[in-house]
Amino acid sequence: MAAILSLSSSFKFVINDNTPRRQPKRASEFINNYDPVKQKTFKYVKTPNFQSNSSVRKTNLSHQMENFISYVERGFVDTAIQLFDEMDKTSTFVWNLAIRVLTNNGLFKEALDLYHQMLVQGVRADRFTFPFVIKACGGCLDLVKGQNVHSKLFTVGLDLDLHISNSLILMYAKCGYIDFAEKVFDEMPVRDLVSWNTMINGYILVNDGLRSLERVRGMQQHRIQPDRFTIVSALHASSLMCSLPKGKEVHTLVIKSELERNEMVQTSLIDMYGKCGGIRYAERVFNMNSRIHVAAWNTMIHGYALNGQPFESFSCFRKLQENGLKPDNVSLINLLPSCSQVGSLLRGKAIHAYIIRMGFLPHIVLETALIDMYGKCEEPGLAKLIFNQMHSRNLISHNTLISALGQNSQYRDSLKLFCDMWNDGFKPDAITVTAILPAYSELAHLREGKQIHGYAVKSGFCSNTFVLNSLTYMYSKCGDLVSARDVFDGNFLKDVTSWNTIIMAYAIHGCGEISVDLFSEMKKKGIRPNSSTFVSVLTSCSVSGMVEEGWNYFTEMKSEYGIDPCIEHYGCMLDLLGRVGDLSKAEELITKMPLEPTYRIWGSLLAASRKHKNVELAEYAAKQILPLEHDNTGLYVLLSNLYAETGRWEDVRRVKSIMESQRVTKTIGLTMVDVKGKTFKFTDQDRSHEQSHLIYHVLDIILQNPVGRLVKFKPVDFLRRKSKSADWHSVRLAVCFGLISTSIGTHVLVRKNVRICEDCHDVMKKISLVCRREIIVGDSKIYHHFEDGQCSCRDYW
């Protein structure tokens, strides 16, 4: 737009009082400043004096009109509008051209403003005015304005005009009201090819491939020959349905209609085959045409990436150049996802350098593709850099960076960007919601997550499966399993991810049996499990100690579904063996697995060894972990605890000294609890809360009271307690504050940043028994539901 508007930036013109007029920056500014009352009298206005005077003026008039039409046709918006300002505006024709130049150059709001000025000035709109005005309504996605114009058509008797009706169909479809579009189409007394094509394309705008193809069939039944636009839409419809058979049917129609040579049709065919998983067919169409154009090459590059063939994508890009063609922006945009697929930062950087060398930047889509690539190649810093250097940003570029930051665990940065985005006036869409929810999930910000849920409901995003899956995940990660289940049950278009998410939700809340039942239900409903499903199912078996079932699923994964176990699946099996104390089998599994053991694998063996007090095996696992260059804070703490539990105090001191020499500091324990819409944070031995005295007092009573006896308040001086006792761990303080701040009978939910210690775990069981309330504690790995003195983890975590 800036380019178009700047074309007239050097243009200065003089009105009859010889006062140079300031060049408006935007057509809208010009139009908004335009005052029909104060307008100057221009040379060419037909006054009696002028009329009496000469053919010279008539020549000027036609010359001016010629210029005006030329500017309109060439899309010189500013110049055309400036000229329009000087012209005689009594004829509808002149207004139509001015509205046309604005509409056709994306200045929809300005076009509508001009249309209203036209009416104010008493100029009648005609059959040529309305298509532009309706197009402008569609461009603004303004249904109300569109309907107002539509109702006016009845009063002026143009409601059945062919061209106007065609415009109405598109306007309604663009606004998402396909039923209104259908009504216009069905009531048309005469339809032409454009009417059919617009209707067929309208369904695509609302993502309804099936009804689009049904209309194509209807059109043929009416003996109307499809043209290239029909075919392009029909191929798009097949892609929307991901249906190779439907796409092939349309290909037959291409042959019958003798449109195989059309470049647009060829590109659409390649695109359809790529999107429907038929990359070999795409190659065939591509290779059958010797004079192939850049768009077709670009579509092939994209097709290979979509079909998980990144190296073919790179090779295609190379061949494009070898064939003497010049890659364009789209070539690069399509190529970048292949770098992410192979995780090749080097290739990504090389392409970035090429993009800079070729002068392709700034380009908003290309920059967004770069942000995405850097995010997926684990370089969030570079993704941020690109974003900060962008000349202009849109909703998609924001969404891309939010996702990139989330993918790289930079949740706080992604939340900050989300806030900035609001402040910059970008309204989050369903994809923003999907992108930001993981940040609330991982930081366990239930209250804020609920607010996003409210926003999603209000904005109408809650029929979107991606949004619902993210909400299910958020609720489960934030400890609210009931809400997670409610969202899952309310999702009427459950996909494999929906099932994986709810199965995992029950697993991390220690309800393995329910998870396994859900897995059976999922299979009964015909949803094919994928690799992630088995991670969820094996985790469920692990949390509930279902050894036999675990092995069965581990085998079924390969035999029934052809899924090779990856490191995550082995990790789950190790957790399962560790839980039941079968350490020798766990060791054997590590030895026999065909993959290189990772931190996750040795960590699992270490945790199992600690649980079963096998110091030797724990030391062996720890030795394997140390060279893996991971954050080993947890490892040292775990080893130190094991030595302490087995009375090896010398080793405890040794580990402490290693930690000091390596400057490894124990993560500060922090527990959060939400009370009355506010989040309260507690550290160990925290006395900063204004109700500290009461919190410590209640906790003291609970700890001192024998289980089952009535709790009585007995004042004690809490300051005399030992300051470093586990009695005052943050989780206990947070739970106590939750107990005294919420109604009797309700559960108390707290979240911790590190694993719960064994002492606190026992205390939570006691609290649940003494207070007869459910206590839910989320630690860095799972949720513990304490009820009647028992924990859902069955004392293994």
Next chain:
DNA sequence: TTAGGGTTAG
């Protein structure tokens, strides 16, 4: 003067 259009970022 009027309606529909291929490959492209989350």
